[in-house]
Amino acid sequence: MKKIFSVILMMFAILAMVSCDSLNPSERLMVGKWYYSESSMDHDGNKATVESNYEYHDDKTYISNGTVRLVYDGDGVQEVVVLSLAEKGIWSIIDKMQNTNTTDVDIKIVDVSFQGENLTDDRTVIQELVASEKKRLYYDMVIPWKKESMGETSYRIITLNETTCVTVDKDGHKTERRRIK
Template sequence: MKNIFSVILMMFAILAMVSCDSLNPSERLMVGKWYYSKSMNNDGVETTLEYHDDKTYIVNGTVRFVWDVDDGVQEVVILSLTGKGTWSIIDKMQNTNTTDVDIKIVDVSFQGENLTDDRTVIQELIASEKKRLYYDKVIPWKKECIGEYSSRIITLNETTCVTVDKDGDKTEMRRIK
């Protein structure tokens, strides 16, 4: 009985070593939970990304947009974003393949000095705008997010990951776990 238990423990140890060996040194550094935030004018995005050692990842975030609608009136839209997929790092290129994305409209509101005080008009406008946003923005964004994406790693260490995509857009994440 003791020998069987020892063999089983040894098999688990071998499996654990094999799964660890499937990651290259850069991938080992990438495993963990990362935080990304970017603000531009009134718009912003805030996400956490979790890279797992089985080369899968999940992302959760919030996106905020502010659009000028009319003279002195702005529309504020808040979206939640979740996604998952697979990832790898080969020759300083971070490659992801997003397989599932969900984008939800969390809130739509209007602000500004020329905004009407009529609550009924505002509620109807919000309902109409949520429907428009879903079809004009959310559905196309979901389709854009699905698929493969690559970016060159500039810096990757225990605390920071900086990448640049093919358009020259720089992304800087910091480790939170």
């Protein structure tokens, strides 16, 4: 009788462990740490470089941390803006679609600097310019970007394996991440 009871108890334990795993095979592949990097240039010669680390957890939550470096050229003066980004949310993969719901976004202006041949040598003017630019960027870039980043998004998965994840958004923009852990 003890053996039968032990076997039944073991079967229930195995069933409980199997039913707790709510990840499908694609989601199991996604769990881990991923690195993303991209550089781009617009038609005016302005440059953007993004680097981020993403952590997808087996409880279907995620966090990401990264930096954005923007370089604006104009009239002999170059403006360099560095932002830090942090996100939290939940995720899933259903029918080759990676779905995320971003629940928290933090964007900070880390640094604003100016350089170039047409830049004044007056430090007071430069400090005032930096302070003014930080304020403008906060209202014109940070606040709208936070609002845009919140909520649900879906990406079509092109490739997902042990080392690489390639997705495409609704506008056709391709993103490639490399596993780091």
